[in-house]
Structures are given as structure tokens and as C-alpha cells.
Amino acid sequence: MGLLNHIGVTVADLERSIEFYTKLGIQQPPAEWVFPISGEWLSKLVQEEGAEIRVAFLPVEGDVVLELLEYQAPQGAKDNTKPNRDAGAMHIALNVDDVDEVYNRLKGEIEFNSEPQTVEMGPWAGNRVVYLNDPDGTPVELVQNV
Numbered sequence: 438m439g440l441l442n443h444i445g446v447t448v449a450d451l452e453r454s455i456e457f458y459t460k461l462g463i464q465q466p467p468a469e470w471v472f473p474i475s476g477e478w479l480s481k482l483v484q485e486e487g488a489e490i491r492v493a494f495l496p497v498e499g500d501v502v503l504e505l506l507e508y509q510a511p512q513g514a515k516d517n518t519k520p521n522r523d524a525g526a527m528h529i530a531l532n533v534d535d536v537d538e539v540y541n542r543l544k545g546e547i548e549f550n551s552e553p554q555t556v557e558m559g560p561w562a563g564n565r566v567v568y569l570n571d572p573d574g575t576p577v578e579l580v581q582n583v
Contacts, residue, residue, distance in 0.1 A: 443504045449515040451507040470494040517574035528576035536565040536581040
């Protein structure tokens with residue numbers, strides 16, 4: 438068992454987000470890994486009275502999953518507007534074999550921040566990277582290790 442268990446991302450529309458992340462190469466969740474959760478235990482855990490959430494576990498690698506959470510109750514904001522510079526901001530980084538190929542294949546249907554860039558300094562110098570946002574505004578980075 439590795440250290441990382443899952444990454445959880447709250448989304449506005451579970452099916453839309455599943456479709457988005459599978460386009461980036463994450464596996465489709467098995468049917469039994471899309472399910473509702475609720476109850477007092479959940480409300481205590483997330484500190485939201487009457488919490489009801491639809492959940493999907495998308496297999497990433499090994500035992501690690503991307504957990505997508507669509508709150509049915511209580512309702513929250515429907516987009517992520519926190520800029521990368523703000524404390525608490527996060528992004529999801531996914532390895533891809535060819536950043537330029539993914540960019541060219543998806544640029545007509547997904548808005549990227551820019552064309553792919555080459556990292557110029559640090560331990561990842563030479564890697565190819567590109568940023569985009571998921572349908573709710575959560576930043577996603579695609580990384581090609583060279």
C-alpha cells in the first residue's frame with residue numbers, strides 16, 4: 438500500500454466531470470464505484486449538516502483513485518474561482534506520453550491556458566507541461582517527462 442490513497446475534487450455535475458477526466462486518460466469508474474453517500478457519519482466528517490453526496494471513484498494507478506464528489510445537499514458554489522496564487526489553491530497533475538498530442542487532440546473542445554510549455558529550471562527542467570481547467574474551474578496540469 439502506497440502513501441497516497443485518493444485525491445478528492447468537488448464537482449457541479451458528476452457525469453460531465455467523469456467524461457472530462459476520462460478524456461485526459463483516467464479510467465472510467467466501474468458502475469459500483471459511482472454511488473450516493475449520506476448519514477450522520479458523513480455530516481460529521483465533512484462538517485455539513487444533512488450532507489448528501491454522489492461519489493465516483495476513477496481508478497488512476499494501483500490503489501489510487503480520483504474521487505469526484507457532487508454535493509446534493511447542502512448546495513455550494515458551482516465553480517472554482519480560486520487563483521493558483523491563493524493559499525489553499527490546488528491542481529491535479531497527470532502524466533501523459535505526449536503533451537503536444539493531447540493538446541492538439543483536445544484544444545477544439547477544452548480550453549487550455551496556453552500551448553504546451555517547456556520547463557526551464559529546477560529538477561523538472563526539459564519536461565513539457567500545459568495547464569487547463571476542468572469544467573468547474575479546478576486547474577489540471579498535464580506533464581510529459583522527457
